Amino acid sequence: MKKFLALMMTLMMVLSIAGCTVAEEAKVMTYAEYDAAEMDAEVVIEAYVQATQSWWDNKITVYAQDQDGAYFLYEMACSEEDAAKLVPGTKIKVTGYKGQWAGEIEVMDATFTFVEGADTFIAEAKDVTELLGTDELIKSQNQLVAFKGLTLEAVEYKNGEPGDDIYVTVSYNGQNYSFCVERYLTGPDTEVYKAVGELKVGDKIDVEGFLYWYEGVNTHITSVAVAQ
């Protein structure tokens, strides 16, 4: 009897320890699982940093992607020291909550760790020009994308002069779209910020950027070229 009790207790102990371990190590989701998760659900993902906005107040906003989809990690907790290590290609494991802000699906209140010894991945821009104006476009949300042959309709500095965001209106097939040069991603010192400032209304342009959403498509432009 005593032996049986001892065995039972040992088993219970082993199971409870295993239970603790399971609770601590939440399962990493595939992109499909993340995509299917409900709003406000806790999510755990692994992805590769593609770009970051400027670090501020122990927080950083990250554009991350893997081979299947992309993630916008909004104001993720991050020390200044770690922020310097979030270079494009770096693989990180992120725990946070799925949220939606003005149509943008994002991971909120996130924390992260570096995935030691992991491979790297830099996404190539996916041409989604023909998806503009369709319900299909949102399926590529947050990914690095390319648009070819857009027409520049307007360039407006948020504050009326260079320094802050630039609001860029482009058109394709007679429909206007609002894009943005996000100051904290590509500030006034960057080539793209200067290049956008030099564009002329009516220019045919090719654009690359992250497919951000703000009350509709609002690509954060990372490069622009006048179409040949």
Next chain:
Amino acid sequence: MKKKLLLIVCLLSAMLLLTGCHGSRDQSAFEMPDHFDISRDYEITFWAKNDTNLTQVAIYENAIAGFEALYPNVKVNLRLYTDYGRIYNDVITNISTGTTPNVCITYPDHIATYLTGDNCVVPLDGLFDDEKYGLGGSEVRFDAPSKDEIIPKFLEECAFDGHHYAVPYMRSTEACYINKTFVEKLGYTIPETLTWDFVWEVAEAATAKDADGNYLVNGQKVMIPFIYKSTDNMMIQLLRQKGAGYSTEDGQVLIFNDTTKELLGQISTHAKTGAFSTFKISSYPANFLNAGQCIFALDSSAGATWMGSDAPLIDIAEDKLVHFETVIKPIPQYDPANPQMISQGPSMCVFNKDDPQEVLASWLFMQYMLTNDVQIAYACTEGYVPVTSKAQQSAAYQDYLSRCGEDNDMYYDIKIKASQLLLDNTHNTFVTPVFNGSASLRDAAGAMIEDVTKSTRRKKEINDEYFTKLFENMTSLYHLDATNALSGGSNADLGPLPGTAKALLGALAAAWALIILYVIKEALKARHQAK
């Protein structure tokens, strides 16, 4: 010779190192010059905030041009922000390097933190009263308001620690923008004075859905009946209306009380049903209101130009815009007979500089921002009110108010009604005590509402254990346990020095003693060798 040179270099290095230990630059207190030296040129910087509104930017630029025309020897460089938090952060960063702007749009809460820098912000009392260059002084080259013409309640908001450290620039309050069409569709009538009970009841009624998951009130998949923009204001006003603690005048934190728990519990109840959300969680209340996806949008009166189907500024696609009748009311109340609402809006301060003439130039520019032309032009861009009776009572401003609803641009009715709301309720407004740490307390007040709303949506249990943990986290995250010790600005008694500080000072003293001993020893040695 080499030894002497080496010694001098060592001494200089040691002195530089020791002075460097102080971290921020020491600054002498500002002393008013006898006269403004116009034979010299001055270049000053002005950090200003706009509401992502290019008309406001143009008004700043016009004001600068107007001032420079009167004072050709002063050049004003404008740096624009759209966020008070960023200005605050940049000022803090620049205090340590002695590169603060000359004039800055700010909140009194933020100035209280700036004051931890030695003589960093100029007390304005002496400048106000100066016969020549004070408010409406004899040597001022424009028609400035007198001190008495600044609305006393607004000026009082800029006084703390025994001095005025700022002047008000614009004032606003919060307002509730209501989709009247939907309220009536739900079978309710908007009362004369909005109450919390009414807002919560209608908000809950609006969460009813049909079998397909569409909200009955709008036929859409999305409806957040009540969205609050600034949750820090929400908590502050709720506590004030309830007569519950927030902080004392001298910085003692009182916010972690049973009324706060009760209020957060109520908010959680409505977050659970989807009747309530916040800007930080969902987005701008105006966008939801204009898309017919919100009934009560609570935002600043200075956000009025974005509110309603006919608003001059719309941030959603045309095909999403829904037509409805908009009504604007003061924020909901617990006691309709005794309404209370926050007073907010930008103030301006002057940073101290080594050159008192530069400070005087900055003060003159700041005073120029209080002239009627600037005040009225800026107030008309949003639901602001001018901060001087001189501007408020002017024919130009009265004409503006009287033309409410004449068009959907300059005379947009909701915007002018927002200003009128504050003009009618100035006596019902209040501000929270200002002390070093009050900005953090304000952040914590909002963060608690955000946290309880998010936690509820994330299906976490909101109970006593949650509140205990929440209060602990807020205290730690916002350093509120230290706030009381820091209250009272730079003159506060900080108590005995901690052990580490004593050890550091002891080490510094010892280092100096050793340096001096070495110098004496070397001098004696040299003298002995010379003999």
